[in-house]
Amino acid sequence: MELRQLRHFLVVAEEHHFTRAAERLHIVQSGLSASINALERDLGVPLFVRTTRRVELTDAGRTLLMQARRTLDAADSARDAVAAVRGLVRGRLTVGVMQGFPATLDLAEILGRFHRKYDGVEIRLVQAGSERLLDDVRTGRLDLAFPALASRAPQGVVTVPVAESPLVLACAPSHRLAKRARVTLADIGSDHFVDFPDDWAVRVLTNRVFADAGVARRSAFEVNDLGTCMDLVTHGLGVALVPLAVAAGNPRVRCVPLKPAGPMWVVVLATAGQEPVSVAARALVAMVLDRGARGMSKRRGAPRRKAPALRP
Numbered sequence: 001m002e003l004r005q006l007r008h009f010l011v012v013a014e015e016h017h018f019t020r021a022a023e024r025l026h027i028v029q030s031g032l033s034a035s036i037n038a039l040e041r042d043l044g045v046p047l048f049v050r051t052t053r054r055v056e057l058t059d060a061g062r063t064l065l066m067q068a069r070r071t072l073d074a075a076d077s078a079r080d081a082v083a084a085v086r087g088l089v090r091g092r093l094t095v096g097v098m099q100g101f102p103a104t105l106d107l108a109e110i111l112g113r114f115h116r117k118y119d120g121v122e123i124r125l126v127q128a129g130s131e132r133l134l135d136d137v138r139t140g141r142l143d144l145a146f147p148a149l150a151s152r153a154p155q156g157v158v159t160v161p162v163a164e165s166p167l168v169l170a171c172a173p174s175h176r177l178a179k180r181a182r183v184t185l186a187d188i189g190s191d192h193f194v195d196f197p198d199d200w201a202v203r204v205l206t207n208r209v210f211a212d213a214g215v216a217r218r219s220a221f222e223v224n225d226l227g228t229c230m231d232l233v234t235h236g237l238g239v240a241l242v243p244l245a246v247a248a249g250n251p252r253v254r255c256v257p258l259k260p261a262g263p264m265w266v267v268v269l270a271t272a273g274q275e276p277v278s279v280a281a282r283a284l285v286a287m288v289l290d291r292g293a294r295g296m297s298k299r300r301g302a303p304r305r306k307a308p309a310l311r312p
Contacts, residue, residue, distance in 0.1 A: 003075055005039040006068045008032055009047060013065055014141070016054050069140040076278055091280045092122040096133040096145030096270075098200070100226045102245030105163040105267060107146065110287050121280045129199035137270045143281045145270045148201030148243075150208070159268040162288060165245035167205060167262035168255045170229075172236040175254065182259035185215045192220035194229045194238040205263050206241045 008025065012032070015021040022029040040047050047061035057065065076091055101107050111123060126136070130147035137145050138154045146162070153159045169183055177183050189210070196203045210217050220238050223229050226246060232238055234252040243265040247255050269288050271281070 001039065001042055003072065005035050005042075006072055008035045009039055009061075009064065010068050010072065012036060012048065012055060013057055013061065016056065018055065066140070073140065073278075091120075091278055092124065093143050093278070093280050093284060094124045094126065094141070095284075096126045096128060096136055096142040096147070098130055098133060098147055099127065099224075100243070100246040101146070102163045102165055102243065102267065105146075105288075110284075114284050114287055118280065118283060129197055130201040131199035134270055137272050140272060143271075143278065144285065146267060147270060149266050149268045150201040150204035153268075153270060156272060157270050158273060159270045160289065161266050162269050163245070163267040164264050165243040166257070166264055167202065167209070167241045168244045168247070168257050169239055170233050170242045170247050170250075170253045170255055171239045172234055173252075173254055174236060175239065177256060178254040180256055182257050184259050185210060185213045185217075188239055189215045189217050192218055192238040194221045194223060194232045194240040195219045196229070197222065197224050202242065202265060205265060209241075209263055 008021070011025055012018060012021040015024065018029055018032060022032045025032065036047065043060070043064070045060040046058050047064060048055045049058055079091065095111075097107060114121070115123065126133075126142060128136070130150070133142065133145040133147040134149075134154055134157055136142040138157050149159060149161075169177070169188060171178055177187060180187075193206075195206070198204075221232055223232070226242075229240055229242070230247070230250055230253055233240055241258075241262065242255075244255055244257075245265075247253060269285065271285065
């Protein structure tokens with residue numbers, strides 16, 4: 001069994017497709033198939049159930065998956081340690097992101113600055129809902145992620161807040177409440193709502209705040225992107241509770257604060273453990289925490305503080 005074979009196995013398991021996996025690995029598909037076949041012969045069991053459209057892990061494959069991640073992480077850490085002695089940062093980072101980031105945490109700018117400083121590090125982005133991102137950090141599929149946290153993080157996942165924003169009502173300029181200074185949940189309970197999927201933190205917070213207030217609401221639409229949500233709201237098809245930091249810059253909608261104030265939508269940096277394993281991950285974490293600490297201090301009117309340590 002070789003590290004190369006384990007890496008090939010891991011990518012096929014993530015892509016569920018040999019062609020896509022080969023493209024990601026920059027090798028020919030026949031070479032990838034030969035590598036997986038050799039690994040299966042070495043272990044004496046099939047690792048995948050192959051169909052014309054998709055490949056799925058067998059029970060043996062699922063057992064190998066966690067061990068393969070740990071083995072490859074350990075090998076990458078060994079390379080990183082040697083590189084650190086030479087003053088180099090290289091390797092690969094898999095980062096999870098959700099849709100919609102507040103301006104105070106410009107993730108694209110941070111990643112661009114990181115890439116310019118550490119161009120030997122390959123960055124891979126995965127976009128998903130917050131609950132999936134947290135689970136992928138827990139299981140090692142992601143090195144770190146930026147979900148919104150609506151409840152406690154899973155055991156083993158460490159988080160630190162890097163941005164926050166209150167939920168507000170987003171409605172069309174022609175909506176009957178658009179010119180109000182504040183609205184109550186009772187004011188909007190009869191409206192049609194544009195909602196996000198269940199694994200989005202904003203949906204969890206919206207459900208919770210209405211349940212706690214004992215106010216029923218009608219969910220008319222469910223979309224999985226902010227752009228479509230804002231389009232539906234703009235044309236008067238519904239209203240939504242959204243983070244002020246995400247919607248405030250949209251000139252096509254009105255953002256009305258809630259009375260009492262809406263719950264806070266908190267974006268966190270999530271890692272599996274107090275200290276990220278790789279040198280590259282630690283370098284990115286340092287950049288993010290510095291930017292997040294500056295942004296949160298500025299919004300609160302407080303003096304700049306040192307970036308906080310990761311906390312469970």
